[in-house]
Amino acid sequence: xxxxxxxxxxxxxxxxxxxxxxxxxxxxxxxxxxxxxxxxxxxxxxxxxxxxxxxxxxxxxxxxxxxxxxxxxxxxxxxxxxxxxxxxxxxxxxxxxxxxxxxxxxxxxxxxxxxxxxxxxxxxxxxxxxxxxxxxxxxxxxxxxxxxxxxxxxxxxxxxxxxxxxxxxxxxxxxxxxxxxxxxxxxxxxxxxxxxxxxxxxxxxxxxxxxxxxxxxxxxxxxxxxxxxxxxxxxxxxxxxxxxxxxxxxxx
Amino acid sequence: xxxxxxxxxxxxxxxxxxxxxxxxxxxxxxxxxxxxxxxxxxxxxxxxxxxxxxxxxxxxxxxxxxxxxxxxxxxxxxxxxxxxxxxxxxxxxxxxxxxxxxxxxxxxxxxxxxxxxxxxxxxxxxxxxxxxxxxxxxxxxxxxxxxxxxxxxxxxxxxxxxxxxxxxxxxxxxxxxxxxxxxxxxxxxxxxxxxxxxxxxxxxxxxxxxxxxxxxxxxxxxxxxxxxxxxxxxxxxxxxxxxxxxxxxxxxxxxxxxxxxxxxxxxxxxxxxxxxxxxxxxxxxxxxxxxxxxxxxxxxxxxxxxxxxxxxxxxxxxxxxxxxxxxxxxxxxxxxxxxxxxxxxxxxxxxxxxxxxxxxxxxxxxxxxxxxxxxxxxxxxxxxxxxxxxxxxxxxxxxxxxxxxxxxxxxxxxxxxxxxxxxxxxxxxxxxxxxxxxxxxxxxxxxxxxxxxxxxxxxxxxxxxxxxxxxxxxxxxxxxxxxxx
Numbered sequence: 001x002x003x004x005x006x007x008x009x010x011x012x013x014x015x016x017x018x019x020x021x022x023x024x025x026x027x028x029x030x031x032x033x034x035x036x037x038x039x040x041x042x043x044x045x046x047x048x049x050x051x052x053x054x055x056x057x058x059x060x061x062x063x064x065x066x067x068x069x070x071x072x073x074x075x076x077x078x079x080x081x082x083x084x085x086x087x088x089x090x091x092x093x094x095x096x097x098x099x100x101x102x103x104x105x106x107x108x109x110x111x112x113x114x115x116x117x118x119x120x121x122x123x124x125x126x127x128x129x130x131x132x133x134x135x136x137x138x139x140x141x142x143x144x145x146x147x148x149x150x151x152x153x154x155x156x157x158x159x160x161x162x163x164x165x166x167x168x169x170x171x172x173x174x175x176x177x178x179x180x181x182x183x184x185x186x187x188x189x190x191x192x193x194x195x196x197x198x199x200x201x202x203x204x205x206x207x208x209x210x211x212x213x214x215x216x217x218x219x220x221x222x223x224x225x226x227x228x229x230x231x232x233x234x235x236x237x238x239x240x241x242x243x244x245x246x247x248x249x250x251x252x
Numbered sequence: 253x254x255x256x257x258x259x260x261x262x263x264x265x266x267x268x269x270x271x272x273x274x275x276x277x278x279x280x281x282x283x284x285x286x287x288x289x290x291x292x293x294x295x296x297x298x299x300x301x302x303x304x305x306x307x308x309x310x311x312x313x314x315x316x317x318x319x320x321x322x323x324x325x326x327x328x329x330x331x332x333x334x335x336x337x338x339x340x341x342x343x344x345x346x347x348x349x350x351x352x353x354x355x356x357x358x359x360x361x362x363x364x365x366x367x368x369x370x371x372x373x374x375x376x377x378x379x380x381x382x383x384x385x386x387x388x389x390x391x392x393x394x395x396x397x398x399x400x401x402x403x404x405x406x407x408x409x410x411x412x413x414x415x416x417x418x419x420x421x422x423x424x425x426x427x428x429x430x431x432x433x434x435x436x437x438x439x440x441x442x443x444x445x446x447x448x449x450x451x452x453x454x455x456x457x458x459x460x461x462x463x464x465x466x467x468x469x470x471x472x473x474x475x476x477x478x479x480x481x482x483x484x485x486x487x488x489x490x491x492x493x494x495x496x497x498x499x500x501x502x503x504x505x506x507x508x509x510x511x512x513x514x515x516x517x518x519x520x521x522x523x524x525x526x527x528x529x530x531x532x533x534x535x536x537x538x539x540x541x542x543x544x545x546x547x548x549x550x551x552x553x554x555x556x557x558x559x560x561x562x563x564x565x566x567x568x569x570x571x572x573x574x575x576x577x578x579x580x581x582x583x584x585x586x587x588x589x590x591x592x593x594x595x596x597x598x599x600x601x602x603x604x605x606x607x608x609x610x611x612x613x614x615x616x617x618x619x620x621x622x623x624x625x626x627x628x629x630x631x632x633x634x635x636x637x638x639x640x641x642x643x644x645x646x647x648x649x650x651x652x653x654x655x656x657x658x659x660x661x662x663x664x665x666x667x668x669x670x671x672x673x674x675x676x677x678x679x680x681x682x683x684x685x686x687x688x689x690x691x692x693x694x695x696x697x698x699x700x701x702x703x704x705x706x707x708x709x710x711x712x713x714x715x716x717x718x719x720x721x722x723x724x725x726x727x728x729x730x731x732x733x734x735x736x737x
Contacts, residue, residue, distance in 0.1 A: 050692050090689045092686055103699060104694050104695060164693070
């Protein structure tokens with residue numbers, strides 16, 4: 001059974017239709033990439049999947065592990081194993097990263113019928129994952145994302161992914177604002193989370209991230225629809241030729 | 253078995269030592285009749301078997317009270333108080349009238365205790381279960397008292413102190429908050445029922461946090477509580493007032509007075525968590541919490557710190573303050589005030605710098621939701637004598653929704669050019685983005701608001717003693733339930 005099945009999804013924002021019929025199937029263990037010009041609906045798709053207010057689904061359906069995703073509340077989707085790595089992670093002053101993570105992890109564990117981790121257990125658990133991402137204790141103690149550089153924020157998103165162990169992750173332009181070294185660290189972190197039970201949807205502008213996180217399939221999103229799909233070679237072709245050359249396919 | 257006033261007056265003139273039961277009402281009654289007059293005060297004093305000087309002190313205040321106008325300058329709205337429409341002394345419930353176990357207690361109340369994580373034994377005490385059925389609490393209180401006696405710390409009810417330690421009470425009572433200070437404090441002087449009395453001897457560091465919880469048999473304490481804490485030279489005490497559990501009271505007006513005195517090198521830490529019944533969604537029936545709290549740093553190098561978490565009451569009107577008289581004395585005020593639904597609060601502090609090199613710190617966090625309104629009102633006053641005074645003030649407001657209000661009214665008055673006074677203020681809303689981020693990580697809306705608000709209040713929360721802090725964090729989450737979405 002596919003992990004994610006999106007059928008003819010239409011969505012509007014502020015009364016304007018942005019998604020005009022998205023069809024997409026992602027099986028467990030697969031990593032798909034979505035590329036597209038600005039305004040094509042990439043972020044809209046990620047917000048619709050996460051369930052953000054203000055993004056209205058007008059028709060279509062999304063099945064997540066066989067369940068009707070669109071009927072679930074934002075936090076329910078999250079606890080069922082859906083994760084969105086934000087393009088612009090917000091700051092939450094006064095809330096230490098570890099404190100925030102512990103609350104989130106225990107919420108998911110409770111949903112799965114597992115016991116909550118106490119402070120000591122959790123610290124041990126998070127340190128293991130943090131080490132691999134070059135995140136030290138000091139950063140863990142800081143308030144969530146407050147004063148973090150772009151790279152630190154993205155690494156923090158991947159840390160949260162590592163700690164929450166979601167079944168399906170949407171990475172919204174995780175590579176934006178990263179230098180080469182930071183990109184490598186983030187990509188390694190993401191790759192370490194790939195598994196037969198897990199799937200990912202990577203949203204990006206640039207082919208370069210896909211050199212590090214090699215996708216099973218690539219889709220081109222333009223004008224609110226997926227106009228072409230292919231394997232990783234498609235991304236290279238897109239980089240060479242640009243979006244305009246694929247625009248003709250939009251009419252089809 | 254009423255005695256006529258005339259007879260009493262005759263007896264009075266004959267006996268000469270001042271027959272204190274000089275009134276018409278039958279003192280065999282358990283409760284004073286409704287209303288307020290000199291008789292009521294004599295009744296209270298007689299019931300408590302007070303010495304003559306205490307009764308005189310009360311009457312002096314009462315007579316002055318009659319001449320005082322109602323204060324109306326605060327930014328709170330309420331219909332005029334009918335002072336005659338209240339009972340000023342009610343009998344404590346007999347054991348027979350109290351519930352026998354938790355099954356007899358209102359389930360909604362128990363639900364709140366659960367949410368706050370209050371241990372079962374403590375729940376029983378809070379619910380007013382007959383004391384002899386709560387063995388643990390009695391034995392804990394006994395061990396507690398023994399430890400304090402060993403080091404000479406006096407911690408008892410105010411009524412007991414009037415009997416057992418009159419010299420201390422006479423010396424300090426009314427010296428920090430005189431009866432003429434304000435109308436509500438004056439009323440308290442006339443009709444106060446009970447409260448705490450603490451005396452820490454020279455050089456003693458009180459071995460444990462003193463908590464009102466341990467005055468198990470305290471009755472009638474909410475209404476006009478009177479507390480006096482004296483820290484002698486070189487001593488230290490941390491005092492906890494209140495509890496996170498919601499408290500109902502049939503008396504609407506709560507006008508407490510708290511006086512703190514710190515001598516040379518002494519330190520008093522006073523923490524309050526207040527969760528009096530706030531009224532229904534429309535604000536009806538809640539408690540009016542009009543409190544006067546003041547600390548005098550009389551000694552050199554003395555320190556007084558106030559921390560308050562105010563989440564209850566329909567109206568909160570209080571300014572825990574510090575008089576920084578001794579050289580190098582320090583005053584601190586940390587506050588979290590939450591108003592939701594229709595609650596109102598006008599709260600803050602006064603830091604009066606008098607001695608040399610005095611320092612004060614004010615950190616106020618106000619959270620407003622629903623159609624609530626709150627104001628921070630603060631005074632930093634530097635007298636001409638206060639050479640080298642330093643103050644830092646930070647007031648932050650957080651608004652939830654678009655129908656609530658938060659205001660800041662800071663007063664700064666300096667008469668000494670060497671003073672340094674800093675004031676910072678911020679106002680913010682809980683953003684949709686923050687809530688969405690938290691939800692996307694699996695937190696329910698309630699958990700998200702709690703996490704964000706606790707983060708906002710962190711600087712204040714960390715000044716609370718540990719046991720209070722954990723409960724207070726949960727209380728903050730509960731107070732804002734239903735405010736978002």
